[in-house]
Amino acid sequence: MNRKLKAARAENGLTQRQLARLIEMPYSTYQKKEQGQTEFTIREAIKIAYVLKKNPEEIFFNNKPTKMVIN
Numbered sequence: 001m002n003r004k005l006k007a008a009r010a011e012n013g014l015t016q017r018q019l020a021r022l023i024e025m026p027y028s029t030y031q032k033k034e035q036g037q038t039e040f041t042i043r044e045a046i047k048i049a050y051v052l053k054k055n056p057e058e059i060f061f062n063n064k065p066t067k068m069v070i071n
Contacts, residue, residue: 001036004059008052009034023047 009019020030023044032038040048040060049056 002034002060005034005048008054008059012052014052019048019051022051 009016014022016031016034017027020027023030024047025033025044029038033040033044045056045060049059052059
């Protein structure tokens with residue numbers, strides 16, 4: 001599940017069905033994607049970010065630094 005997406009959607013007062021309609025995606029498809037069963041395309045991520053007035057990185061990417069091990 002994409003918790004950042006769910007939170008951003010809730011901040012904007014939108015249901016899954018409403019956001020799906022705004023980005024012109026079938027509700028069932030959107031629901032599967034938000035639940036993490038399938039991935040959003042880059043184009044879909046950009047549309048969602050635009051509607052939610054966010055940067056795509058804020059919603060779809062982990063902003064925590066990753067730990068790197070060098071051998």
